[in-house]
Amino acid sequence: MDEGALQRPDLLAGRKPRTVNMSTIGHALLDRGAPVRALIVYNSNPVAVAPDSTRVARGFAREDLFTVVLEHFQTDTADYADILLPATTQLEHLDVVKPYGHYYMVANNPAIAPLGESKSNSEIFRLLAKAMGFTEACFSDSDETIAQAAVAKDWDFNAVRAAGWKRVGPPKGFARFAQGGFETPSGRVEFYSARAQALGLDPLPDYIAPKEDTRSAAASRFPLAMISPPARNFLNSSFVNVQSLRATEGEPWLDIHPDDAAARGITAGRYVRVFNDRGSMELRARVTDRARRGVVVGLSVWWKKLARDGKNANELTSSDTLTDMGRAPTFYDCLVQIEAL
Numbered sequence: 001m002d003e004g005a006l007q008r009p010d011l012l013a014g015r016k017p018r019t020v021n022m023s024t025i026g027h028a029l030l031d032r033g034a035p036v037r038a039l040i041v042y043n044s045n046p047v048a049v050a051p052d053s054t055r056v057a058r059g060f061a062r063e064d065l066f067t068v069v070l071e072h073f074q075t076d077t078a079d080y081a082d083i084l085l086p087a088t089t090q091l092e093h094l095d096v097v098k099p100y101g102h103y104y105m106v107a108n109n110p111a112i113a114p115l116g117e118s119k120s121n122s123e124i125f126r127l128l129a130k131a132m133g134f135t136e137a138c139f140s141d142s143d144e145t146i147a148q149a150a151v152a153k154d155w156d157f158n159a160v161r162a163a164g165w166k167r168v169g170p171p172k173g174f175a176r177f178a179q180g181g182f183e184t185p186s187g188r189v190e191f192y193s194a195r196a197q198a199l200g201l202d203p204l205p206d207y208i209a210p211k212e213d214t215r216s217a218a219a220s221r222f223p224l225a226m227i228s229p230p231a232r233n234f235l236n237s238s239f240v241n242v243q244s245l246r247a248t249e250g251e252p253w254l255d256i257h258p259d260d261a262a263a264r265g266i267t268a269g270r271y272v273r274v275f276n277d278r279g280s281m282e283l284r285a286r287v288t289d290r291a292r293r294g295v296v297v298g299l300s301v302w303w304k305k306l307a308r309d310g311k312n313a314n315e316l317t318s319s320d321t322l323t324d325m326g327r328a329p330t331f332y333d334c335l336v337q338i339e340a341l
Contacts, residue, residue, distance in 0.1 A: 018034070020036070021322070021327055022044070022046060022050060023051060023319055023322060023327070023328065023329035024319045024322070025046050025050050025056055025059065025319075026050065026051075026052050026053075026054075026055030026056040026058070026059050026319055027055065027319060028059070029056070029058075029059025029060065029062065029065065030055065030058060030059050030062075035064075036065065037064065037065065037066065038065070038066040038067075038068075039065060039066070039067045039068070040067075040068045040070070041067065041068070041069045041070070041071075041077055041081075042069075042070040042071075042121045043070075044077070045075045045076060045077045045237045045303075046077055047060055047075075047076040047077040047079070047080065047304070048075065048076040048077065048237045048301055048302075048303055048304055048312060048314070049236060049301050049314065050314065050319070050329075051314055051317035051318055051319040051329050051330075051331060052278055052314070052317060052318055052319040052320075053279065053304070053311070053312065053314035053315045053317075054278060054279045054315055055319065056314075056319075057080075060077070060080040061080065066082055067080055067081050067082050068081060068082065068083045068084075068085065069081035069083075069084050069085070070085050070086075070121055070124060071084060071085075071086075071087055072086070072087055072089055073241050074241075075237070075241075075303065076237075076303050076304050076305055079305070085119070085124065086116060086117055086118035086119075087118060087119070087121060087124075088114045088118045088119060088120045089118075090108060091110065091111045091112055092110050092111075092112055092113065092114045092118065092120070093108075093110055093114070093120035093122075093143065094108065094109065094110055094120075094143040094144065094147060094161075095108035095147070096108065096147050096150045096151060096157075098150075099168060099169075103167050103168055103169040103170075104165045104166070104167055104168070105151060105160065105165060105166050105167075105168050106164065106165045107147075107157070107161040107164055107165065109161055109164070120143065122143055122146060123143075125139075126139060126140070144157065144158075152168075191204065191205065192204055196325070199324075199325070201324055201325065208324075210225075210330075210333040211318075211321050211330070211333050212225075212318070212333050212334060212335040213335075214294055214335065218335055219335060221337065222276050222277075222336050222337045223294070223335070223337065224260065224294060224295065224296050224335065224336050224337065224338060225294060225295045225296070225332075225334065225335060225336075226274065226296050226297070226298055226313070226316060226332075226334045226335070227295065227296075227297055227298075227331075227332045227334075228297070228298045228299070228300040228313035228314070228316075228317065228331060228332070228334075229297070229299065229300070230299070230300060230301060231249050231252075231299040231300065231301075231302070232249075232299075233245045233246075233248050233249040234249070234301070234302075236301050237301040237302075237303060240301075240302055240303045240306060241303065246306065251284055251307075251308065252281075252283050252284070252298070252299060252300075252302050252307050252308070252312065252313075253283055253284055253285075253286050253298075253299055254272060254274060254283035254284070254285050254286065254296055254297065254298050254299075254338070255286050255288050255290055255296065255297040255299075256272075256285055256286070256287055256288075256291055256296045256297075256338065257287075257288070257289060257291045257292060257293045257294075257295070257296075258287050258288075258289060259293050260291075260293060260294065260296070260338075261285065261287045264338055264339065264340060265340050266285050266338070266340045267285070267287065267340075268285060268286060268287040269284060269285065269286075270284070270340055270341070271283070271284055271285070271308075271341040272284075272285045272338050272339065272340055273338065273339050273340075273341055274296070274298060274316065274336050274337075274338050275316070275336060275337055275338075275339075276316055276334070276335060276336045276337065278315065278316055278317070278318065279311070279315030280311070280315060281298070281307070281309060281311040281312065281313065281315050282308055282311070282341065283298060296336065296338065298313040299313075300313035301313065301314065314331075316334055316336055317329070317331050317334050318330065318333065318334060321333060
C-alpha cells in the first residue's frame with residue numbers, strides 16, 4: 001500500500017479488502033502480482049510455525065517488506081522485524097479467555113500495570129488508527145467494551161471480572177447430547193450432510209487419500225511419511241526460549257522404526273538428514289517401535305535459531321494444499337527421505 005493511502009484513509013475507499021490465509025503466508029509474501037508491502041505480526045511466530053518455512057523466511061527477508069512485530073521475546077519472526085514493539089503479557093492486560101474443553105469463561109484481569117513502554121495489542125491498534133486518521137467509533141472502543149462484546153449480551157462483564165469467571169453452557173450433571181440437540185439443521189448426528197454437499201464436498205463420510213501418499217509415484221523418492229507433533233515441553237513454538245524447558249527436551253529428535261532405521265544404516269543417537277523437495281533438517285535419531293513402519297515423527301516446533309542447523313520440521317511441510325473444510329494447513333501430509341550423517 002502506498003504512503004499516501006496510509007496517511008489518507010479516504011484513499012482506501014472502494015478498495016476491496018484482501019484476506020491472506022496464514023497457512024499460505026509464504027506464497028502471499030512472494031507474490032509479485034499482488035505484493036504485500038507492510039505486515040504487523042502479533043500473537044504468532046509464522047517464521048517458525050507456518051508450513052513451507054523456507055518460502056516463509058524468504059518472504060519475510062524481502063528488502064521492500066515493512067514488518068512490525070509485537071512481541072515479548074526475540075522469536076524467529078522478530079528477527080525479521082523492521083520495528084519490534086514490546087507487547088504486554090497476560091499479566092498486564094485485560095482479556096477474555098473462552099472455554100477450552102470446559103464450561104467456564106474466565107476474565108483475565110491484569111495483575112500489574114504494563115512494564116516499561118509495553119502496550120497491549122488493542123492499544124497499539126487504537127494508537128495506529130488515530131495516527132492514520134481513522135475516525136470510526138470502533139477504533140475508540142476500550143478493552144472493557146471489546147470484552148463485553150465478546151461475551152453473551154445478557155452478561156455484565158464487570159460482574160464476571162469481579163468474580164473472575166462464570167460458568168457457561170448446561171448445568172452440572174447435564175449430559176449434553178443425551179436428547180440429541182446437535183448443532184446441525186436436523187439436530188441429529190448427520191451421516192449425510194447437505195451442508196457439506198452445498199460446499200461441493202462429498203455429503204457422506206469417505207476416505208480421502210493424502211496428496212503425498214506413500215503409495216504414490218512420489219514415494220519412490222520420498223518413501224516415508226512424516227508427522228510433526230509439538231514437543232511435549234513446549235506449547236507449539238511458545239516457551240522454546242525457556243532454557244530449562246529446552247534442557248528437559250534436550251534437542252530436536254526424530255523417532256524412526258527399527259526396520260526403517262536398519263534399511264538406512266541409522267543407529268540410535270546418530271544425526272540424520274531428513275529432506276524432500278521443499279527443504280531439509282538435521283535431527284538426532286531415536287530408534288523405537290513407537291513409530292510405525294513407514295512413518296517418522298519429527299517433534300516440533302523448535303525455534304529455528306535454537307536448533308542445531310537453524311531449521312525445524314516446517315522446512316518440510318507443504319503450503320500448497322489446504323483442507324477442503326476450513327482451509328487449514330495439511331502439516332501431516334508430508335513425504336520425506338532420511339539419510340545418516
